[in-house]
Amino acid sequence: MITVFERPKSLTPAKTHYCPGCTHGIIHRLVAEVIDELDVREDTIGIAPVGCSVLAYNYFNLDMQEAAHGRAPAVATGIKRVHPDKVVFTYQGDGDLAAIGTAEIIHAAARGEKITTIFVNNAIYGMTGGQMAPTTLVGQEATTAPSGRNAETQGYPVRMSEILATIQGTAYIARVSVHNPQEVAKAKKAIKKAFQIQLERKGFALVEVLSTCPTNWGLTPLAAMKWLQENMIPYYPLGVQKTPEEVEV
Amino acid sequence: MAKVLMKGNEALGEAAVRAGCRFFFGYPITPQSELPHYLAKRLPEVGGVFLQAESEVAAINMVYGASGAGARVMTSSSSPGISLKMEGISYMAGAELPCVIVNMQRGGPGLGGIQPGQADYFQAVKGGGHGDYRLLVLAPASIQEMVDLMGKAFELADKYRNPVMILGDGILGQMMEPVEFPEMLDPASLPDKPYATTGAREREPRIVNSLFLDPVELEEHNLKLKEKYDHMVAEETRAESYFTEDSEIVLVAYGSSARVAKAAVDQARAQGIKAGLFRPITLFPFPKHQIQEACQNAKQVLTVEMSLGQMVEDVRYNLEFRIPVHFYGRVGGMVPTTRAVFDEIKRLVDGEVD
């Protein structure tokens, strides 16, 4: 018998707590596959955030640290400075990275910390119950924006990748999506690149992954994929925001 | 090694290096900035890392990461900055990560002032961050003692896998006294930390974490932490007694206030008043047996602080309310004078206060 599909070594056999149709599972898998393919599982330290992926330390078969809300880039900085030869990555959601942890991510990027950040943007707070995120679209409903986000009083969603791409210390910034197999394949390529950048010590690397939250969006998983494509991508355009080549110019 | 004359903040920096600390993460604030200034120059000389973080919040979380990665690591700040670090301190206590935190206290609350204070006693000793946790709190009163306690602080942090705070104040940070340093400890000689995330090479993955969603587990975790704190109470109390054997009045003070109190005791003794000084060196654990012994002949006790009465609560509690405990304090950066403390001793001894 030929094995054609198996669990990456960098994932534990634990069953995840993610809701049906949530794309965290896909993104976890992509990160794990990349770590396996680069053969760095035994040299990698991951940092779990606060948010839906708070328990990521149970799912990655790696050394992991759990950070306080938003502080993963600071924790990663501490680890990387102690072990500059190890691979250090943070896995953060939009509330964690783009609201409470804005200072930490901006300054980790500004210092050019040689870490990799996987930024999962699903435009909502999942774990705490569907509250408005810094990335919630204008008009999008949330439990703390029951009539939809009102730009007048609640402002506009933040495009973190664009902001981070303007910072000199960043080497690689890309936005990808996982709403169909083609995009999943592209997402994996970007994640791999973001880890390679770290291995080559080129600077800070981040991949923003547009993700769905069927539960809090109030949609079926399939409808959620469609909603992402039709609503999020126009505001959060996919593609590479910055590559090392650009840095070197 | 010959004695050198050094500012407290700088002496602490050198002491940390000698104790094998190679990582410092901090954010500038008066009156402790000479410590990061010193380490910014000194740590690279010994292959260490000095990093100025974007905030105190980030700094303590860098300490968390570095400690979780197995390093001997420290941070320092002063009152308002320590408040910001409280989140990370609670997480470190929860995740059982060692580190040393220096607080060169200034006047508060809020932005307060930049002159010395001791009004963070409650914050340091009773919590400050959320949850049931304790910091081991050391209170030096001279530059030499700061240096000696720095090495001890790292040892205790590792022994208990718990953050240790050195609670100083603006005076101790700024003043110069002759000091002698211990030999350099090679951090490579320290034992490996079995919890450190170093990459799961040929072993099971390790997780540094303070999250326990199952209440049964979290209660167990809390009880395990409490066991450590009980151990500290049983084994780690330190104090100094000065002329307490025959004292009718015992002063209780820590840090800079203890220096003033000591001078006042000298004055009182010179006038034939049987006064003494009890100086806790550990604030948590509070040296209960030592204070009871020091005060066994005392008719009254006078606590002197640069606060409006914080440690005095522990003094009363630990003396089990058996002796009248009076209080003298100055705040806002005002420092008690020897004369004022002496006058207070005299007033109490002369029975002007019942």
Next chain:
Amino acid sequence: MLQEIILAGFGGQGVMSMGQLLAYAGMEEDKQVSWIPSYGPEMRGGTANCSVTISDVSVSSPLISEPDTLIVLNRPSLEKFEQDIKPGGLLLINSSLVDRDPLRKDLRILKIPADDLANEKFGNTRVANMILLGAFVAITKAVSLDSVVGALKKVLPEYRHNLIPLNRQALELGAELASGA
């Protein structure tokens, strides 16, 4: 021997380094010493000051509220600290910049026009502080002049060591003036 000194003046007059020189000199003589600066933006009276204790026994409190000696380099310092000096204590005044007499009658007072002398003799007012320090040492003998000169190497940064002879001359001038006083 216990000598508690407060040194005060404008920022930039070298008050802090005077204090450090004394503390170093005391330490080199195996005495117990401490030095405490005022720190931060000075808000009261426009003065920078430091407190130095030199003692044969361990220093109980490094904080000085009633100094044995007050050395003032400017008028606001005199106004701020004069009333604190111990009865019978020593008051050293830089009369170049202090244009009023002290109010206290129970002190030993020495006025030295240190800025003018520094300018006249050395063409450099920056050593006015050393003239006062030399006078202090000669009067109190809290430390020896040699120890202070030796301490210059510790307190002055290496690139300023060329100024040691000048500082020494200023110290000696101060000592001479005090001996004649």
